[in-house]
Amino acid sequence: MNDNIYKPYLMEIENIVEETPDVRTFRLRFKNPDEAEKFSFRAGQFGEYSVFGEGESTFCVASSPTRKGYIECTFRKTGRVTNALAHLETGDTIGFRGPYGNTFPIEEWEGKNLLYIAGGIALPPMRCVIWNTIDLRDKYKDITIVYGARTVADLVYKQELKEWEERPDIRLITTVDPGGQTPDWKGETGFVPMVLEKISPSSLNTVAILCGPPVMIKFTLPVLKKLGFQDKDIYTTLENRMKCGFGKCGRCNVGKVFVCKDGPVFNYEQILTLPKSINFTRLMINIPKSDKKRIIIAGCGFAGLTLAKKLRNKGFQVVILDKHNYHQFPPLFYQVASAGLEESSILFPLRKIFQNYKDFHIRKVEIKSVNSVSSQLITSAGTLNTITLFLHMGPQIHISGHLICRNTRGE
Amino acid sequence: MKTIAEVLDLRNSLLMNFENAMIARDKEEQELLLTVVIIGGGPSGVEIAGALAEMNKYVLPKDYPEFKEIRQKYIS
Numbered sequence: 001m002n003d004n005i006y007k008p009y010l011m012e013i014e015n016i017v018e019e020t021p022d023v024r025t026f027r028l029r030f031k032n033p034d035e036a037e038k039f040s041f042r043a044g045q046f047g048e049y050s051v052f053g054e055g056e057s058t059f060c061v062a063s064s065p066t067r068k069g070y071i072e073c074t075f076r077k078t079g080r081v082t083n084a085l086a087h088l089e090t091g092d093t094i095g096f097r098g099p100y101g102n103t104f105p106i107e108e109w110e111g112k113n114l115l116y117i118a119g120g121i122a123l124p125p126m127r128c129v130i131w132n133t134i135d136l137r138d139k140y141k142d143i144t145i146v147y148g149a150r151t152v153a154d155l156v157y158k159q160e161l162k163e164w165e166e167r168p169d170i171r172l173i174t175t176v177d178p179g180g181q182t183p184d185w186k187g188e189t190g191f192v193p194m195v196l197e198k199i200s201p202s203s204l205n206t207v208a209i210l211c212g213p214p215v216m217i218k219f220t221l222p223v224l225k226k227l228g229f230q231d232k233d234i235y236t237t238l239e240n241r242m243k244c245g246f247g248k249c250g251r252c253n254v255g256k257v258f259v260c261k262d263g264p265v266f267n268y269e270q271i272l273t274l275p276k277s278i279n280f281t282r283l284m285i286n287i288p289k290s291d292k293k294r295i296i297i298a299g300c301g302f303a304g305l306t307l308a309k310k311l312r313n314k315g316f317q318v319v320i321l322d323k324h325n326y327h328q329f330p331p332l333f334y335q336v337a338s339a340g341l342e343e344s345s346i347l348f349p350l351r352k353i354f355q356n357y358k359d360f361h362i363r364k365v366e367i368k369s370v371n372s373v374s375s376q377l378i379t380s381a382g383t384l385n386t387i388t389l390f391l392h393m394g395p396q397i398h399i400s401g402h403l404i405c406r407n408t409r410g411e
Numbered sequence: 412m413k414t415i416a417e418v419l420d421l422r423n424s425l426l427m428n429f430e431n432a433m434i435a436r437d438k439e440e441q442e443l444l445l446t447v448v449i450i451g452g453g454p455s456g457v458e459i460a461g462a463l464a465e466m467n468k469y470v471l472p473k474d475y476p477e478f479k480e481i482r483q484k485y486i487s
Contacts, residue, residue, distance in 0.1 A: 285434055286477075325430050351474035361477075364430040381434040 008050055008095030009035050014070065016090055019156040023121060024086060025062065025074040028096060041065055043106055043129035044237060044265045047098025049073060049085065057081035060237065060264070061099065062124045064131030071096070074124035074156065101264050104129045104235065106136075109207050113142040117220060119192050119212025120149050123156055125237050125264075126211050137169060144171040144201055148192040148216070151180030173199060178369075191369075193219040196227075203228035209235045215368055215380060221268070231269040238264045285382040287361050292317040296377060296389045298367050300327050300350055307390060308354070318360045321379060325350055325364045367391075412455055429475060445478070 011028035019025055030036035041047075042065055050056035057079070063072035077086045088094065106129065114133055118126050133140050145164060149155045155174060164172045175188035175195045188195045192212065208229050210220060217236070224234055238259050257263065287294075293316050297304045300322040311318050326347045335341040354360045365379040370389070377384045412418055425447070432444040447463060449456050471478060 325426070349474075355473045363434055365434060 006097070008048070008097040009039070011071075011094055011096045013088060013090055013092050013094065017159075019074065019158070020154055022077045022086075023074060023156050024077075025072055025124075025157075026085075026088075026094075027063075027070050027072050028094070029070050031093065036069055041071075041099035042103040043132040044104040044125075045099035045101045046125075046264060047071075047073075047096050047100065049075075049081075050095035050097075051081055051084040051088070052093075052095070054084040055081045056095070057085070060125035060128060062127045064128055064135055066132055066135040074121075074127070076121050100260060102262065104132075104209070104237075104265050106133060109133070110139045111205075112140065113202070113204075113206040114140055114144070115201050115206055115208045116143070116145045116147075117192060117196065117208060117210045117212070118145075118147045119216040120154060121156065122211040122213070123147055126209060127157065127160075129209065134164075134170065141205070142171065143169070144173070146173045146175070146192060146196055146199070148175040148177070148195065148212075149180070150177050152176050152182045152185055154180070191219070192216050193223045196220060196223050200227060203230075203233070207233050207235065211236055231272060232267050234268040236266060236268065236271070238266060285363055285365065285379060285384055287317075287319055287363070287384065290317040290359065292359065294319060294385070296321065296384060298322075298377070298389065298391045304390070305353070308357075308360070312357050312360075316359075318357075319384065320350060320354070320360065320362045321365050321367060321377075322350065322362075323364065323366045325362065327353065412459075429471075433475070433477065 010031040012031055013026050014029045015027040017025040017027075030039065041061055044060070046058055046060040048056045048058055057075070059073055059075055061071050062074045063070065075082050075085060077083050085094070116126055116130055130143075130145065133143060137143075147155070147161070155161065155176070161172065161174060164170050165174075173188060173195060175190055175192060176185065177191060178189055181189050188198075190198075193216070203224075206229070208224055210217060210224070212220070221234070295311060295316045296319045297308055298321045300308065300320050304320065304322070305327050308318060308320055326349045328348070329346040332341060332346045336343050336346060350362050354362060363379075363381065365381045368378040368380060370377055370391075377389060412421065428444045432441045435441040435444055449460055449463075
């Protein structure tokens with residue numbers, strides 16, 4: 001640790017790996033060799049990476065503390081700083097301060113089986129502890145890694161996944177969401193919780209380390225419970241909640257806990273004591289049960305709106321799902337863009353439209369997937385049993401293949 | 412509330428809180444999302460309190476018929 005916790009180290013970008021079109025890994029070396037000598041960190045800790053003139057961003061150190069002399073970090077282009085980072089090249093200098101936060105209790109895990117479960121961009125915060133335990137392979141029993149991403153292209157660390165796959169002392173299961181596979185994909189196809197249920201790892205003497213998007217965690221926890229995992233044996237890292245790094249700015253506190261100082265690593269027993277806002281099982285879709293047949297309209301654009309209006313007083317329970325709580329009129333987008341109209345002229349609040357419709361329920365949620373076998377619809381706020389489902393998802397914008405395409409935020 | 416940006420932010424978070432209250436897990440959380448604290452009782456504070464009360468009486472019952480039980484509660 002630097003003598004002055006506020007002072008960043010100067011780091012030179014030694015190597016850049018393009019993991020996916022928007023995810024990159026940097027290998028950083030200390031400009032000052034004395035600092036490299038003094039620097040040490042432990043698995044699970046994080047740092048602040050700064051681009052001069054742009055700001056700083058927080059993510060976990062992705063390389064293992066057993067590999068000395070450099071640190072690695074992996075990030076996805078999402079905001080101002082990560083975009084600026086993405087434009088840097090080998091040889092450029094950035095700032096790094098840290099390490100901050102607590103660590104994975106890898107000593108306590110000695111002699112146990114380790115089960116790593118990661119989804120999408122959540123593998124980087126776990127890569128550090130994965131390599132740390134692999135480098136100390138004798139101290140641990142079975143190591144199983146379950147890693148899922150949306151598509152084959154979204155899998156990060158492809159080189160290392162291959163390496164892990166080839167090692168006889170590691171069991172690696174990779175999976176992609178249905179539809180995300182390529183013709184030569186050899187891994188599993190399906191969501192992480194389902195794949196986990198299929199392989200059913202034993203919970204005996206096993207610690208599970210879980211990290212991923214909230215919806216994955218939400219559906220994976222019940223599977224782990226079913227397999228017999230205790231709350232205290234399930235670990236996660238709440239990386240996304242951090243800001244300044246040492247609990248001064250107040251953005252990371254959840255109840256009494258400062259994620260930067262007391263975290264980011266928590267076991268699920270600790271998480272259950274936190275206020276609900278961080279509890280992964282927070283949302284409920286809350287549609288009242290009814291004897292009427294239920295019709296779900298997913299997406300309330302032109303088609304959804306017309307259908308919903310025609311269903312008035314037809315004796316159905318109608319559930320309207322949309323990621324916005326308004327209907328919009330895209331043909332006039334150009335007017336708003338050119339300041340001819342205010343946005344209120346082309347947006348129509350759904351609740352206003354359906355004010356006098358009986359047994360119409362509007363929920364602002366996103367659709368995650370459709371299970372046609374059990375006729376269930378999985379949304380960002382929970383699962384709905386459907387009778388009839390109408391999907392009006394609209395077209396996808398297709399811009400791939402064009403080199404210079406940027407949105408208005410410069411991404 | 413000092414700039415247009417802040418005002419729009421406030422409006423958006425207010426409306427989003429209502430939407431999130433519809434998909435809240437339990438009553439306690441719903442109540443949390445539907446509670447508004449106004450700090451400062453100057454002209455703006457008084458006006459917004461009045462506007463919210465009006466909204467509570469005339470708009471919310473129509474837009475969110477599901478909120479029946481929790482409405483009409485003032486903490487002072």
